[in-house]
Amino acid sequence: MKNRTKYFAYPYIIWIIIFIALPAFLVLLYSITTKESDGITTIQFTLENFKNFFNPLYLNILWDSIYLAAVSTIICLLIGYPAAFIISNAHLSRRNTLLFLCILPMWMNMLLRTYAWMTILGNNGILNNLFSLLGLPTFNLLYTKGATVMGMVYNFLPFMILPIYTALSKMDRGLLEAADDLGADKKTVFIKVILPLSMPGVISGIIMVFMPAVSTFIIPQLLGGNKNMMIGNLVERLFIINGDWNFGSAISIVMMLIILLSMSIMNKFDIDKEGGARLW
Amino acid sequence: MKRLILIIIILVMVFVLAGCSSGDREVLNILNYDIYIDRDLLKEFENEHNVRIKYDTYSTPEEMYIKVKAGASSYDLIFSSEYMIERMIDEGMVNKLNFDNIPNYKYIDQDFKNHPYDPNNEYSVPYFWGTLGILYNKNTVDVSSNSWEILWDENHSQRIIMMDSQRDSFGAALKLLGYSMNTVDENELDEAKDLLLKQKPLVMAYITDGAPDIMVNEEANMALVWSGEAVAAMAENENLDFVIPKEGSNIWIDAMIIPSTTTNQPLAEKFINFLCSTEATLRNIDEVWYSTVHTEAIKEVDEELLNNPAFNIPQEDIDKMEMFRDPKEFIDLYTQRWTEIAVQ
Numbered sequence: 039m040k041n042r043t044k045y046f047a048y049p050y051i052i053w054i055i056i057f058i059a060l061p062a063f064l065v066l067l068y069s070i071t072t073k074e075s076d077g078i079t080t081i082q083f084t085l086e087n088f089k090n091f092f093n094p095l096y097l098n099i100l101w102d103s104i105y106l107a108a109v110s111t112i113i114c115l116l117i118g119y120p121a122a123f124i125i126s127n128a129h130l131s132r133r134n135t136l137l138f139l140c141i142l143p144m145w146m147n148m149l150l151r152t153y154a155w156m157t158i159l160g161n162n163g164i165l166n167n168l169f170s171l172l173g174l175p176t177f178n179l180l181y182t183k184g185a186t187v188m189g190m191v192y193n194f195l196p197f198m199i200l201p202i203y204t205a206l207s208k209m210d211r212g213l214l215e216a217a218d219d220l221g222a223d224k225k226t227v228f229i230k231v232i233l234p235l236s237m238p239g240v241i242s243g244i245i246m247v248f249m250p251a252v253s254t255f256i257i258p259q260l261l262g263g264n265k266n267m268m269i270g271n272l273v274e275r276l277f278i279i280n281g282d283w284n285f286g287s288a289i290s291i292v293m294m295l296i297i298l299l300s301m302s303i304m305n306k307f308d309i310d311k312e313g314g315a316r317l318w
Numbered sequence: 319m320k321r322l323i324l325i326i327i328i329l330v331m332v333f334v335l336a337g338c339s340s341g342d343r344e345v346l347n348i349l350n351y352d353i354y355i356d357r358d359l360l361k362e363f364e365n366e367h368n369v370r371i372k373y374d375t376y377s378t379p380e381e382m383y384i385k386v387k388a389g390a391s392s393y394d395l396i397f398s399s400e401y402m403i404e405r406m407i408d409e410g411m412v413n414k415l416n417f418d419n420i421p422n423y424k425y426i427d428q429d430f431k432n433h434p435y436d437p438n439n440e441y442s443v444p445y446f447w448g449t450l451g452i453l454y455n456k457n458t459v460d461v462s463s464n465s466w467e468i469l470w471d472e473n474h475s476q477r478i479i480m481m482d483s484q485r486d487s488f489g490a491a492l493k494l495l496g497y498s499m500n501t502v503d504e505n506e507l508d509e510a511k512d513l514l515l516k517q518k519p520l521v522m523a524y525i526t527d528g529a530p531d532i533m534v535n536e537e538a539n540m541a542l543v544w545s546g547e548a549v550a551a552m553a554e555n556e557n558l559d560f561v562i563p564k565e566g567s568n569i570w571i572d573a574m575i576i577p578s579t580t581t582n583q584p585l586a587e588k589f590i591n592f593l594c595s596t597e598a599t600l601r602n603i604d605e606v607w608y609s610t611v612h613t614e615a616i617k618e619v620d621e622e623l624l625n626n627p628a629f630n631i632p633q634e635d636i637d638k639m640e641m642f643r644d645p646k647e648f649i650d651l652y653t654q655r656w657t658e659i660a661v662q
Contacts, residue, residue, distance in 0.1 A: 095661050161477075161537045178476050180537075181523045263523025264482050267661050275660065279484075280653050281384040 062294075068287035087288035096272065096289070103269040104296075106183065107252035110190035111198075114247045115240070117191070118198030122239070125199070126206035140199050152189055152260050159185050159261070181263030189257040194250055198243040205239025206232070241304050249297055269293060344369045346585050349385070350397040351572070352377055352527050354446075356598075356605040363592055369585060377526045378483045380653070386411065392579035394586040400571045401485065401642035403442055404435035408644065412441045413576045419587035422594035430571055430611040433641065442573035443590050446608035448545035449569050449631055449639060450486055451562040453529070453552075458539045466494035466563045469542060470513070475520045479532060479541035482524040484656035485642055486568070487514060490542060493565045499640045502648040511655045515662060524660075533558055544570075546608030548628040553607075560628040566638035571611070 072082045090096075125136045143151060158164045159179040166176040179185055209232065217227045255270030264271070269289065276286035344367075348360075352375045360371045374393070376382045379402035386393065386406075398406075406412050417423055423443060430444040452468055454461060458477075461468055469478060469490060481487050489499040491510035501507060522538050529541040530551035543551075548560035574593070576586045592598060599615040609629055610616050624630045645652065 095658065099661055160535065162535055178522075181476075263521075264525065264660070265518070265521065265523065272661060275657065278384060279378065279380045280657060281380075281387065 065287045065290050068284050069291045070288075071284060073282065073284050087285050088292070090285060091288055091292060099267050099272055100269055100292075102266065103252050106187055106268065107190070107248050110187050110194065110251045111244055111248045113187070113191045114195050114198040115244065118195055118243060119202055119236075119240070122199045122202035122206055125203050137203070140196055144196055148193060149256065149260075151193065152257060155185070155189055155192065155261060156180060159188070180261065181265065183262065183266050185261040186258045186266065186268075189261040190251045190254065193257065194247045197246040197250075201242035201246065202236060202239040205236040205242075209235050245301055245304055248300065252297070253293060344582060344585055345372060346370070346395065346582065346589060347372045347374070347391065347393045348395045348397075348589075349374045349376065349382060349393045351375060354397060354572075354606055355593075356601045359593070359598055359601060363589060367585075367588065371589075380484065386577055386579070389579065392581060393577055394580040394582050395589060396575050396577055397445055397572060398575065399642070400433065400435040400573065401644045403573055403575055404644040405646075405649075406575070406577070407436065407441050408646075411578055413578050413580060413583060414440045415443065415576060415590075416583070416587060419584060420591045420594065422591050425594055425596065425599075425612050425614050427611050427613050427616075433571060434643065435571075435641075436573070442575050443594065444571050444573045444611040445593070446546070446602075446606065447569065447571045447611055448608045449562060449635070450489060450542065450544060450567050451548065451560050451628070452540050453533050453543045453548045453558060453560050454540040455533070455536060455557050456559050457557050461559075461561045464561060464564045466490050466565055468540065468561075468563070470494075470517050470520065472520060474539045476522050477539035478517075478521050479529045479538045480517070480521050480524050481529070481542045482526045484652050486542065486544075487524075488652060488656065489568050489642070491517075493563070493567065496565065499568055500643045500645060502645050504651060507651060507655055511659060514659050518659065518662065544608070545628045545631065546606050549607035549623070549626055552626065552628065562627075562631070562635045564638075566640060567635070569636060569639035569641050571641070572608075 069087055070083050070085065072084050072086070074080065074082060121140070125133055125140070128136055156163075160166070161176070161178065161180065163180065165179060169176050213231055213235070214227060217231050222230065252268075253270045255268065255274045258264070258266060258268045258271055262268075267275075273286050273289050273293075276282045276289070280286075346369055348371060350373070354375075357373075360373060363369070364371055374391075376385060379399050382396065382398055383402055383405065385391070386396065403412070420443060426444055430447060431439050436442045452461070452466075454468070459468065459471075459474065469480070471478075485499075488507070488510050491513045492499050492501055492506065495506070495509055495513065497503075497506045497510070501510075523532075525532070529538075529543050530547045532538050533541050533543075533551050534555045536555070536557070543560075545560070548558075552558045552560065574590050576583055580586055593602070594612070596612065596614040596618070599610060599612040600618060603610055603615065603619060603623075607623075607629065609631060610619070619629075627635075
């Protein structure tokens with residue numbers, strides 16, 4: 039029977055080959071060939087696509103995307119850690135309700151939720167109406183970088199809370215009691231015990247928020263008004279409108295490298311190699 | 319043994335369900351702009367002819383071209399704009415039509431036939447026509463200058479909506495500079511690019527298809543829109559009005575074509591004929607609000623609509639309008655400059 043179980047992995051392996059390995063290979067192939075390549079006989083290799091990317095215009099977009107994604111990730115962490123901490127310390131009956139509330143928005147389509155923010159942030163939106171009701175000046179909120187960050191924080195926050203919550207709730211309570219018995223005050227317990235033990239969750243959370251944030255294109259499109267492009271928008275535009283699949287693929291490859299690099303750096307910080315909340 | 323039975327059951331179900339979805343009914347694959355047809359008409363055609371319609375949408379002609387050129391899906395019928403149709407005809411991507419199957423073609427106004435994109439009327443059947451102009455809020459915007467300059471007015475900073483469509487946005491800038499919308503002069507295009515870059519800090523958002531809603535909610539003061547969008551928005555908010563600047567604008571014709579990838583040309587022609595009937599045209603007008611190419615339908619349109627200059631576009635404006643042409647290889651320069659504006 040034990041021998042047989044390995045066959046159960048085959049569907050997944052086939053899945054990986056067709057939907058992950060093959061497309062990734064095609065993207066790589068597009069990125070190193072010219073636009074004129076039309077079939078295997080006329081294929082021409084080039085590094086021109088990568089060279090084009092090192093144009094200040096495009097590097098600016100890359101920098102902008104990383105910056106906006108980093109800001110969103112930090113905000114998510116600042117909101118998500120305390121939230122996860124509160125949930126994990128809540129009474130069992132309330133804990134499930136809190137977790138449920140945290141996941142609930144994900145039941146709705148992301149596009150729909152983002153559209154909802156448009157009516158909240160608009161010039162005649164709910165927030166600005168509230169401001170003018172209170173006699174405050176109104177602001178341009180929608181179609182700004184702030185709105186883009188807002189949308190990303192809102193959409194990706196659960197991905198920060200959940201892994202941190204998992205790490206915190208798996209923590210051995212005995213360790214906290216031991217620290218207490220040995221005379222550590224609450225602050226010391228948190229810094230010396232809780233924080234290090236929750237680091238795997240924090241790392242997973244950062245990766246899970248940063249990755250979709252840096253490559254998103256729909257949020258800057260809807261909430262950023264297409265003014266401040268992110269790298270995902272550039273790739274989308276190159277593929278869908280300009281028809282320059284080669285250049286688009288080259289940018290995708292650069293993005294993949296950046297994500298791989300940041301993930302390996304993150305894993306360096308990962309102290310607990312056996313940690314339950316790690317992603318990989 | 320149990321597992322074997324399970325596998326057989328699953329396989330049988332897969333085939334049965336697959337059979338349900340495609341059935342023995344003929345399938346018509348349609349690609350159209352967003353919000354550009356009365357969807358009930360699709361249902362009616364399906365029931366009347368016992369066929370199934372797969373309906374797909376796109377937002378700009380450039381996007382459609384890439385989609386069709388990539389060849390991932392084979393459409394039987396495409397709705398698009400004249401300059402992209404011209405390009406596709408040139409590249410042999412469009413089939414000639416059999417007009418015996420489209421008797422209702424006789425209703426199409428002569429004014430919309432024999433245009434340079436399809437000089438002998440062999441490939442396309444006009445669907446709607448319209449123009450490009452500025453939809454504005456009468457309470458906040460002064461349009462007495464009647465010029466494209468309105469879109470560059472610093473008093474309306476962060477209250478201007480531009481179109482995320484390269485030919486249309488460049489068109490407005492080129493006309494303001496006094497050049498042709500079809501320029502193939504790099505210097506002229508660069509001047510237009512500088513003008514659009516100068517405008518960028520004033521722009522609230524670059525949007526296709528969503529501008530009328532924003533204007534109706536009075537989120538923005540003005541927007542570059544196609545005429546039908548203006549008609550729809552003006553019907554919902556009486557503070558809105560439409561102006562076609564004095565420098566001249568674009569006149570466009572959207573038409574139906576059958577791409578060479580089709581597998582069922584007679585059915586596609588039947589559908590074209592169906593849409594060219596007076597009743598279907600009237601219902602489409604009610605849905606999309608663009609100006610009609612139909613000689614019979616125009617007689618039955620409401621008085622109110624006929625008095626709306628965004629629907630019944632005045633002849634003196636039409637005289638100053640220019641139709642987009644396919645700039646051939648020069649299009650790459652348009653695309654490049656537009657990308658440069660977008661990434662700035």
